[in-house]
């Protein structure tokens with residue numbers, strides 16, 4: 001699909017001002033001229049705002065967090081004010097054969113909330129209401145983690161979510177939603193009890209266990225941008241621990257410590273109780289006098305919902321294998337710890353993470369190769385480098401209370417998630433990005449023989465050839481059926497959207 005650069009946009013923008021027309025991508029990838037009158041028509045239909053190139057706020061309204069996709073500039077952004085606006089946008093897009101793409105927080109890893117057509121900016125649909133008696137939460141279709149966290153902090157209930165304040169609930173919940181609270185409280189999607197959706201035909205559909213159960217099933221892991229535009233979500237909430245819990249963080253330096261840490265954490269995750277949560281990372285830093293093996297920052301942090309004594313017993317094998325250079329272990333109220341975990345702010349750079357679930361401990365040889373690859377990271381500057389993550393967020397009895405086909409999120413029975421995480425500045429040479437992505441492929445090929453070929457749909461990557469199988473596995477056929485029923489003409493599509501028919 002062709003993209004349009006900023007200069008071309010200034011041209012088409014001024015043509016629009018003269019009432020001549022704008023160029024946009026159609027729903028099937030061809031190019032058409034859109035009359036300025038069509039834009040006026042959109043403006044008249046909305047309570048919210050219509051933005052075109054050159055308007056104040058235009059760029060912020062569509063710019064994806066992942067800088068790799070910053071050149072896919074939309075023809076028009078509709079910043080909707082309410083659900084009626086969403087209906088109007090969907091109808092307008094269909095009538096004018098323009099690709100409509102919902103945008104919540106804009107954090108999709110693969111830039112799937114970008115288009116050269118119409119961005120439906122849902123950011124104003126960010127209300128959050130908590131009913132403490134019923135232990136439920138109702139959110140707008142694009143409330144952010146920050147909005148939800150702000151409404152919950154200090155109270156007795158939590159919706160388990162992710163780490164980044166600006167991630168939107170639409171993308172997060174529809175694709176799963178994992179984080180530091182998943183192991184004890186469940187996935188965000190697991191707590192979903194109902195949603196309102198604007199369909200491709202511009203109608204409102206409700207989905208819950210009793211209304212449109214297939215659509216409800218698909219809304220719990222089938223990922224955003226597939227079936228319609230969700231304007232509201234209802235969740236059950238989970239009571240938070242009342243006493244102190246354990247927050248911990250350990251730091252090391254060097255490849256040997258990285259190997260010891262990853263090996264010990266991977267072993268722990270095979271049997272650890274849901275109360276134990278760990279996230280480990282080894283980051284290649286600029287090489288100093290001690291050489292590339294030493295220039296690696298290693299970190300493990302997490303929480304334990306129990307006493308410090310029980311935590312120390314659990315973690316003893318790790319501390320014996322890899323005595324930390326620095327350590328912090330504190331008992332503190334739940335929300336003090338939760339604040340540490342939900343504090344990340346997204347920065348605009350480029351990245352290309354690929355995730356893999358594991359369902360058993362990785363062999364020592366694979367972990368060794370993985371760490372050797374961190375040592376051999378092709379670029380190790382402050383801005384262009386790579387890290388290896390091991391996210392022990394994804395398994396345990398609470399996640400596994402659903403079986404693999406009970407919701408569209410299929411990745412049950414998993415123990416861990418490994419994720420090579422390359423990052424580079426938006427102005428880096430293409431060669432830097434290519435080398436880092438080749439490195440990512442090399443890391444994934446180390447895991448290939450030892451893991452199920454399953455990848456998290458909320459960490460999508462356009463490099464994954466069999467992405468539909470990796471994101472949805474045995475749930476793919478049912479998701480295709482739901483797509484065919486709710487969006488038979490494939491109005492809501494992207495590079496990695498669920499197809500309307502099996503290929």
Ligand SMILES: Cc1cc2nc3c(=O)[nH]c(=O)nc-3n(C[C@H](O)[C@H](O)[C@H](O)COP(=O)(O)OP(=O)(O)OC[C@H]3O[C@@H](n4cnc5c(N)ncnc54)[C@H](O)[C@@H]3O)c2cc1C
Nearest residue numbers: 104105106107108113141162163168170171178224225230
């Ligand atoms: C810095 C960062 C940190 C992250 N941390 C975590 C984490 O801790 N845990 C985790 O599970 N994930 C995490 N993610 C991944 C995140 O969950 C997904 O990228 C999610 O899809 C982002 O949602 P969004 O609304 O912000 O993004 P968008 O790019 O706006 O949307 C994502 C997809 O959903 C669609 N969409 C958005 N809103 C709606 C809606 N209301 N109705 C229908 N479709 C919609 C979009 O069209 C797009 O296809 C992180 C991502 C980033 C960039």
